[in-house]
Amino acid sequence: MQVTLNDRALLKISGSDSELFLQNQLSNDISKLDNSSAQLNAYCQHQGKIIALFWVMRYEGSLLLSFPIDLVEKIHSRLQMFVIMSDVVIQDVSNEFCQIGLINETNENAFNIKDQLSVLLKKDNNVAAVIDAESIDIWHKACIDSLLPEIYLLTSEKLVPQMLNLDINEFGVNFSKGCYPGQEVVARLHYLGSAKRRLFAFQSSLEINIGDLLYCPSSKSAQARGARYKSSGIVIFRIKYNSNFYCLATLDVELKDAKITLNNEQGLTLTRIKK
Template structure:
């Protein structure tokens, strides 16, 4: 199954200093990135909040960054600001290269394929004309099934990596790689104990939107008990990834207010 990912920016970074530069910017271990795979990275601000969640790929000595297009200006500005005098060139390939999301599929013919997980991969192609494309909901469901979080403009600087489960098995955070923006905060949260909130999968009979709040009656939190991270409509139901207080994850959860639609945790 192949889906065209129409709302993602693609940046190419090259130059003699590019690996060292990215190693000092992102949460995962860029030095350990192999060709043919997607490495998930958090681009954090100094308080450890995620500005953008990036899919990083390497081909020869070049690196490719894929992320939601509504964050392009923010990410590009931040990269340019920190590269300073480094030998790093940043090229926007969004209008030249098409990104395809593959589910239990592959494409051939000299194309670039990068494995995201056991079920999903990303292909970078010049044209999608010869492919039989499926709709976006199939890809969205696969991302939710595989707990692939997304950060968009309205949720930028909302989550620390632990809220999106990026610390589990060091999926998106390396705790041995060294410094990057926000590293001290992220590491402190990791070594001080377990996160009180985690990302889970929910379903609902009513419409769900990214950044909607999850509320639990009886929670003492001064903020919402959780936040919707990504969602997809599947026939009559909506499926979503959302953060939730672990203490209350199996209680009655409603959307946005106490009289809101009820969410059911399924994983």
Template sequence: MLKRTPKLKVSGKDAQSFLQGQLSNDIDKIANGEWQLNAYCQHQGRIIALMWVQKQGDDFYLDFAPDLQTVVHNRLKMFALNAEVIFSEVNHQENPAEGAQVTLATSEKFIPQDLNLDIDEVGVSFTKGCYPGQEVVARVHYLGKPKKRLYQFECDFEVLPLDKITLEDDTKTVGTVLNQVKYCFFAVLKIAERGQTLFINNKPIKLLELTDFSH
């Protein structure tokens, strides 16, 4: 488990039920002290923030990309309505990402299946009930088949979020960079193209493995 740095504390009598209706995973199943992966989606099922949630007593701590602090805080407050919840910012330290992460640049670009959150329901529950975007996410799960997945790649040069992965002729985009961590990066790639020779800006990249959030 990577070290988590909470950005927002959610407390109050309705904290658990409020988050249960906002996030993609089953908040009611979090054990005290445990971190659970979630997607915070908009109504079209696109991920605003990739979010790790920890329960401590009756309070919940949320960890997500630092540059999404204002976006997440304001949106949660907007949907709180009459719920008895209190939001407190708890950490402004911008630690570099240690794994796959949705940032401001990639917010609302991908659905949970693109980021493998449906695999073994590691970040999405298909039995918990409603949350923003739930109908779209469920439709893909039950009626479709994911055409893209999140993979880890190796490269010896800098890549940027939303950089395009192409085939050798550089005319067909087959993937999109999520974020870079040191000498590797994470990108959403069309499953059908994973056996091809892949490039970013005409430079070859090496596919390492499917990204696994379960450990």
């Protein structure tokens, strides 16, 4: 199945220093990126919290960054700050390409992201590949099924990579590459042991929104922190699909089998989708 991803921006990073530039900014090892994959990378601030998640792709001698369009101004201006004297050119090429998500479909020109998900780039942004208005929800549902996270403006700078499972099998974080912003914090959390908060999928018959907080009445740590700090996680990605709501949310690992409600003790109950 093909779905036009018209909710994503695309930045082109070119110039002789472009690869070194991104290697010094992002969490994964750019040198290991081949020509048929979209590599997941976290772009972190100095405290290790994720500003954005990128699908990084090699394309005609340049590197492309794909991410949710509501972050484009923030990301473009921030990356530009670090160019300084490097031979790096950053261009917003969102309107020059059509990004097409492929689900369970093979294409020799597509970039594989995860599981049966890949992205195809067409230079003509007017490509008639859109099936209907609901098709992008099918893509988002497939992303939730694959535990493929997103960061939007609302959740930017709130989570560290481990909370989104990016450290598992080094899917989005490489722990042997050189430094990048927040690297010391991310590495310290990794070597201290297993993460206390992870990414899980949930569903509900009632509405869920990005930024909603997860609450667990039985959480001893939440009770000890007091009413102001009771949340045990946050919704980072959601869709409505076939009359139900589905989401990806962070949650304290110790609470994964507990009763979880949304926003407060009287909130709707979330059902965890077990993988």
